[in-house]
Amino acid sequence: MGRVRLEAITWDRLGDLIAERLLELKPADGSPWPRIAFDGAPAARPSDLAERVAEALRPRGRSALVVGTEGYLRPASLRFEYGRQDVDTYYDGWFDIGALWREVFGPLEPGGDGRVLPDLLDPATDRATRSPYVQLPPNAMLLLHGPLLLHHWFPFDFTVHVRLSPAALRRRTPQDEHWTLPAFERYETETSPGDTADVLVRADDPRHPAWNGSREA
Secondary structure, eight states: OOOOOOEEOOHHHHHHHHHHHHHTOOOTTOOSSOEEEEEOOGGGOHHHHHHHHHHHHGGGTOOEEEEEGGGGBOOHHHHTTTOTTOHHHHHHTSBOHHHHIIIIIGGGSTTOOOEEOSOSEETTTTEEOOOOOEEOOTTOEEEEEESSGGGSOOOOSEEEEEEOOHHHHHHHSOGGGGGGHHHHHHHHHHHOHHHHSSEEEEOSSTTSOEEOOOTTO
């Protein structure tokens, strides 16, 4: 990734500024439901930022559904088909991309019914969650968070990448998950999420984030 000028910011302020930017967001395909990515390794906790933005949107009169890709893991029998630490499977086959298209993105296409399934599989039990569908009203937003999001060609209207340096990623990733680190190295090389995302957040120190500002601002 090339050198990018970053400015210090608080998490609360960051949530507010992203929410303000999203108020004017119009999906290019004409969908009434903006779809936003919060991309980042689990250690970067993109889920926390997605929740902050959802909270910031509510008093501004916009509802949002936060969905995590951990609720769309493939069953363990498929994830571990080539072993429990297969990097290629983690990169391309850990999450049920087909189900995400069917249950999350498909209903939010132009002409869709807006009924989204927030999760499909409980990662703790490896069983179906049986969660009810959520009906998104027009102009409600989908805030999807998870790792490696930007190499699946999902139809996002706005993307946020929460980045950790290689050293910070290794430091903040649990030891028993260090086998996933080569997948994130590959992701940086092949996708360059920090260069392509609309907003880049640097979170090496979780107490003091920095960002590049919205590239549309």
